[in-house]
Amino acid sequence: MLDKIGIAKRIAQEVKNGYYVNLGIGIPTLVANYVPDGMEVEFQSENGVLGMGAFPFEGEEDADVINAGKQTITTLPGASFFDSATSFGMIRGQHVDLTILGAMEVAENGDIANWKIPGKMVKGMGGAMDLVASAENIIVAMMHTNRAGASKLLRKCSLPLTGVNCINKVVTNLAVLEVTDTGFKLLERAPGVSIEEIKNATEGNLIIDGEIPEMNI
Amino acid sequence: MINRTVKGVEEALEGVKSDMTLMVGGFGLSGIPENSIAQLVKSGVKNLTCISNNAGVDDFGLGLLLQGKQIKKMISSYVGENDEFERQMLSGELEVDLIPQGTLAERCRAAQSGIPAFFTPAGYGTEVAEGKEMRNFKGKPHILEHAFNADFAFVKAWKGDEAGNLIFKGTARNFNPVMCGAATITVAEVEELVPAGELDPNEIHIPGIFVKRIFQGEKYEKRIEQRTVRKRE
Numbered sequence: 110m111l112d113k114i115g116i117a118k119r120i121a122q123e124v125k126n127g128y129y130v131n132l133g134i135g136i137p138t139l140v141a142n143y144v145p146d147g148m149e150v151e152f153q154s155e156n157g158v159l160g161m162g163a164f165p166f167e168g169e170e171d172a173d174v175i176n177a178g179k180q181t182i183t184t185l186p187g188a189s190f191f192d193s194a195t196s197f198g199m200i201r202g203q204h205v206d207l208t209i210l211g212a213m214e215v216a217e218n219g220d221i222a223n224w225k226i227p228g229k230m231v232k233g234m235g236g237a238m239d240l241v242a243s244a245e246n247i248i249v250a251m252m253h254t255n256r257a258g259a260s261k262l263l264r265k266c267s268l269p270l271t272g273v274n275c276i277n278k279v280v281t282n283l284a285v286l287e288v289t290d291t292g293f294k295l296l297e298r299a300p301g302v303s304i305e306e307i308k309n310a311t312e313g314n315l316i317i318d319g320e321i322p323e324m325n326i
Numbered sequence: 327m328i329n330r331t332v333k334g335v336e337e338a339l340e341g342v343k344s345d346m347t348l349m350v351g352g353f354g355l356s357g358i359p360e361n362s363i364a365q366l367v368k369s370g371v372k373n374l375t376c377i378s379n380n381a382g383v384d385d386f387g388l389g390l391l392l393q394g395k396q397i398k399k400m401i402s403s404y405v406g407e408n409d410e411f412e413r414q415m416l417s418g419e420l421e422v423d424l425i426p427q428g429t430l431a432e433r434c435r436a437a438q439s440g441i442p443a444f445f446t447p448a449g450y451g452t453e454v455a456e457g458k459e460m461r462n463f464k465g466k467p468h469i470l471e472h473a474f475n476a477d478f479a480f481v482k483a484w485k486g487d488e489a490g491n492l493i494f495k496g497t498a499r500n501f502n503p504v505m506c507g508a509a510t511i512t513v514a515e516v517e518e519l520v521p522a523g524e525l526d527p528n529e530i531h532i533p534g535i536f537v538k539r540i541f542q543g544e545k546y547e548k549r550i551e552q553r554t555v556r557k558r559e
Contacts, residue, residue: 155427156353157497167555172356172548173484173496179354179407179551190496192503192531193353193379194435197428201446220451231415231422232406238454239428242447273451 111282111299111326116250118143118326120209120280123248124150131155131200131240133210134178136250140209151187153205155236157196160188177236197236201243208244210237212251212276214266217292217313219276221249222268234271241272253281253310260312262286262293283307285324292316297324327522330490332539335365338513342478344371345398349434349479349505350378350388354407354551357498358387359482361515361543366480367391375399377474379430379501381411386549395419401474403427407551426454429471431501436473437508438536443472479509482543483532486516487525490534499531507536515543 111119117139124130124144131153132138141161144150152161154176161176162183170181199205214222221241224234241247254260262279279286284307285297292314295307298321308315332338339362342348348366352358366374367390374397381400382389391397392410399421405411414420425433426448436444445468449455459470481502484495492514494502506512519542534540 154497156356157500164554164556166558170550170553170555171496172550173498175354175356175497175551179356180554181550181552182554190494190499192494192499193427193431193501194504197431201428201448228416231412231424233402233404233424234426234454235404236427238426238452239446239448242426242450270452 128206130207135211137209160185208247212249216266219274219288220266221271222266223271225269241275248278253283262311262313264313330540335361338539345373346477347375349476351481351502353500355549359480362480373398377401381405433474434504434508476509479505479512481514483516485518488522490537490540491530492532506532511538514540
């Protein structure tokens with residue numbers, strides 16, 4: 110079974126040379142740490158920066174340079190700043206190659222819910238709805254089940270939706286799954302995790318076709 | 327040169343009344359018009375509708391207006407990090423319209439640019455689309471969103487000149503440029519106000535025609551919401 114860092118490491122393998130990538134808050138933010146050195150990749154943050162770098166050294170924080178999680182960051186050579194409309198122009202206009210975000214629920218048809226728990230959590234969708242409505246290549250980073258052990262990969266989302274029929278791939282602590290027309294196709298198992306365990310933790314339709322290899326991380 | 331300068335924050339806010347709709351720039355606490363917000367608190371205006379990506383934190387930014395119950399309605403994309411906000415919303419004291427961030431930005435830009443409405447895919451199939459006109463483009467559903475209608479826009483820039491030209495810094499730019507000229511009166515506060523001619527016209531982000539009043543803010547706290555650092559090796 111993977112921890113959050115393991116999930117981030119596995120997703121980092123999906124990042125290709127020449128990609129512009131938008132990283133959501135939480136596990137997705139960690140992905141930047143595991144992209145191989147020397148690969149040409151630029152990270153976009155929807156508040157208005159392309160070419161995000163690491164956190165600043167202590168004493169070098171700048172209140173005017175933050176990411177979408179409101180964390181202080183640095184920029185790399187070639188970076189640029191822009192306004193919010195331009196930022197979402199990049200996203201809506203499909204100039205960003207890969208979007209990685211977290212989710213509370215994903216359904217077997219690619220629906221995603223990650224912005225609201227009615228009556229409980231009302232933080233808002235931020236840029237998530239714009240991202241999932243427009244991006245062509247979306248990977249979700251999430252835990253396979255909630256704290257009570259209930260599946261988060263469902264037949265149908267129970268929470269208010271963020272987007273419909275939009276998720277391509279899900280990487281969890283248990284598995285890598287592709288969202289297909291007929292359900293979640295199991296691609297890889299996390300180290301030490303059996304197919305049976307993945308079956309038990311997946312409520313949505315799970316497609317198991319042939320040998321399922323263990324992840325290589 | 328048409329001079330857009332006003333003496334200070336008091337003159338800049340002349341005409342702001344209760345029940346008005348205000349646009350307020352910034353993302354989180356970055357690039358917020360600190361001096362204008364402080365003056366809004368001081369003025370005691372009430373029943374405001376605020377269009378702003380976030381609602382500040384409990385004791386800073388728009389959170390200060392929430393503390394005084396001066397806001398009737400918030401139009402935002404993300405309102406976490408604010409307990410008082412959550413309390414007022416769940417108790418029904420505060421009306422909240424949550425909309426996608428890109429849609430929020432574009433509704434500002436549309437107001438700025440004289441575009442009454444536009445279609446966007448963001449929110450299709452979700453509660454955001456409820457009651458809105460829908461149309462397919464290239465086989466994909468889009469929803470009709472309208473330009474905002476606001477009385478005042480309060481923005482913050484790094485440098486500005488007497489003509490109202492603005493230059494922003496870093497990610498403090500965010501929503502500020504798209505709110506300029508998107509309301510009846512745009513008030514820009516800057517860290518440094520210089521005479522006309524000192525800023526290179528090639529480097530202006532927002533031309534002064536979009537800015538009605540400009541002043542230099544008295545002080546900037548520039549609070550950091552999430553201080554994240556790495557150790558020197």
